[in-house]
Structure formats: C-alpha cells, structure tokens
Amino acid sequence: MRIEVLPDAAAIGRRAADLVAAELGSGGLHALGVATGSSPSPLYLSLCERTLPGWQDVQVFALDEYVGLGSGHPQSYRSVIDREVAGPLGIPAEQVHVPDGDATDLVAACSSYERVLAEQGGVDVQILGIGVTGHIGFNEPGSCFASRTREVRLTEQTRTDNARFFATVDDVPRSALTQGIATIAQARRHVLVARGAHKAAAVRAALEGEVTTACPASALQRFPDVTVLLDPAAASGLVRHRVQV
Ligand code: F6R
Numbered sequence: 380m381r382i383e384v385l386p387d388a389a390a391i392g393r394r395a396a397d398l399v400a401a402e403l404g405s406g407g408l409h410a411l412g413v414a415t416g417s418s419p420s421p422l423y424l425s426l427c428e429r430t431l432p433g434w435q436d437v438q439v440f441a442l443d444e445y446v447g448l449g450s451g452h453p454q455s456y457r458s459v460i461d462r463e464v465a466g467p468l469g470i471p472a473e474q475v476h477v478p479d480g481d482a483t484d485l486v487a488a489c490s491s492y493e494r495v496l497a498e499q500g501g502v503d504v505q506i507l508g509i510g511v512t513g514h515i516g517f518n519e520p521g522s523c524f525a526s527r528t529r530e531v532r533l534t535e536q537t538r539t540d541n542a543r544f545f546a547t548v549d550d551v552p553r554s555a556l557t558q559g560i561a562t563i564a565q566a567r568r569h570v571l572v573a574r575g576a577h578k579a580a581a582v583r584a585a586l587e588g589e590v591t592t593a594c595p596a597s598a599l600q601r602f603p604d605v606t607v608l609l610d611p612a613a614a615s616g617l618v619r620h621r622v623q624v
Contacts, residue, residue, distance in 0.1 A: 380605040382586065384614045388574055391608045392421025395506070395570055398606060399426060402504050403433050410438040412505035415459045418572045419506050427467040434468040438499050442507070442516040443557035444480040446530060454544045455480070478528060478556035489528040489556055496562070505566035509573050512536050513581045513594035517557035522595045526559030560598050568604035576612040583616035
C-alpha cells in the first residue's frame with residue numbers, strides 16, 4: 380500500500396487523475412470503477428480537463444446506488460456519474476453500469492450486476508472514498524469480507540453525512556445496493572481518496588487498525604495494489620505510516 384499526503388483537494392484530484400490517465404494511456408483501462416460523493420469529484424474534474432483519447436471504449440462501474448430514489452433523481456448515483464464522469468468524458472450510456480435501485484426484484488438486480496461485471500472481465504482501476512463509519516461502497520460496519528453485491532441498510536451516521544446532498548435527512552434513502560467487499564476486492568488496483576479531519580479516525584482504522592469487519596475499509600490492507608491519497612487533515616491520525624507532506 381502506498382500512502383501519499385497532498386496539500387489539498389485539487390492536488391489529490393490531479394494525482395489520482397494522473398494514475399487513471401496513465402492506465403488509460405497504456406491501454407490498461409478497460410473498466411473504471413467509480414465512487415460518488417465529494418471525495419472523488421476533483422479527480423473527475425481533473426480528468427475532464429484533459430483531452431485524453433480512448434474514453435469511448437471504457438466501461439464504467441458504479442460502486443453503489445440508493446434504493447427507491449429513482450434513477451432520474453439528481454442525487455441518484457446514476458445521475459451523478461452521468462453528470463460528473465460519463466457525460467463530460469464522452470463515455471457512451473450503454474457502457475455505464477449502475478446497480479438498479481429501482482428494480483422490483485433487488486436480489487435479481489444484484490445478481491445481474493455481478494454477472495455484467497464478470498462478463499466485462501472486472502474492474503481495472505477502482506476509485507474509492509471512505510465513510511466516517513469506515514465503509515467502502517456502502518459496506519457498513521459488520522459487512523462480511525466475502526460479501527457480494529446486495530442491498531444494505533445505511534447507518535444513521537451515513538444518512539446524516541449524506542443529508543447535505545438532499546433537502547433534509549428524511550429524504551436520504553434508508554438502503555442502497557452496493558458492491559460487496561469481495562466484489563470490490565476483485566479490481567486489479569484501488570485508489571482511495573479522503574479529505575478532512577472528520578475522516579481521520581476512519582482512515583487510521585482502515586490503514587493501521589486490525590483487519591476487521593468492524594471497519595470494512597480495513598480489508599484494503601489485504602488488497603494487492605492500493606494507493607491512498609490523503610490531505611493532511613485526513614492523514615492526521617496516522618501513527619505507523621510516517622508520511623511527508
Ligand atoms: C459512494 C461511496 C461511498 C463514499 C463515502 C465517502 O459511491 O461508495 O463509500 O465514497 O461515503 O463519501 P464522501 O466522499 O462524500 O465523503
């Protein structure tokens with residue numbers, strides 16, 4: 380695992396974009412796994428500012444989607460990915476894959492998502508954020524490391540944290556479909572981005588704590604190729620990893 384501390388959001392975005400662009404340039408990016416939320420936005424912005432050839436052939440896989448929000452809702456993860464990633468990069472709509480949180484049969488929707496992922500040969504580069512609860516995707520504490528795509532109940536902490544994207548916390552869906560930890564683990568490489576003092580405890584637990592389902596992101600310690608990009612506040616709890624700013 381490589382941990383880099385960068386001065387601010389823009390620097391993290393540029394560095395993450397460098398990593399993704401290098402994969403695209405070398406022909407190694409058939410499928411990009413995308414997180415949504417605040418953390419990766421500067422990365423997507425930085426990618427969109429570069430005119431890189433090859434995006435029209437890339438598949439995009441979302442980590443998760445709210446259940447019952449409606450894919451046309453501006454805060455559905457499908458809408459966010461269309462707006463921030465696929466649209467600006469010119470990736471055709473049929474190459475953007477998001478779990479179907481509107482399906483009447485959610486179990487079938489999850490199986491179908493896993494099937495499409497497998498058919499496409501899996502994700503090459505997976506972008507991850509981390510929740511205050513230590514979640515990756517929406518794998519909240521207690522999520523099994525063998526978990527696959529499924530419906531999960533969001534913690535009240537996560538619903539409160541994500542209320543900033545909605546009019547009130549009551550508008551935040553109570554559950555989501557998320558890739559499981561085992562699904563996420565199958566990506567060839569992972570890039571985790573985190574900013575802010577409110578993430579410091581989760582970052583420390585994930586990177587330096589015991590590998591335990593109590594902190595789902597601690598599973599990253601077992602992934603073979605992980606790059607972690609932090610701002611100084613998010614890195615402030617680290618003890619073992621002495622990182623230079
Ligand atoms: C969203 C996702 C989540 C977020 C996490 C951090 O697709 O997978 O794990 O990455 O909740 O969200 P932000 O970046 O908004 O703090």
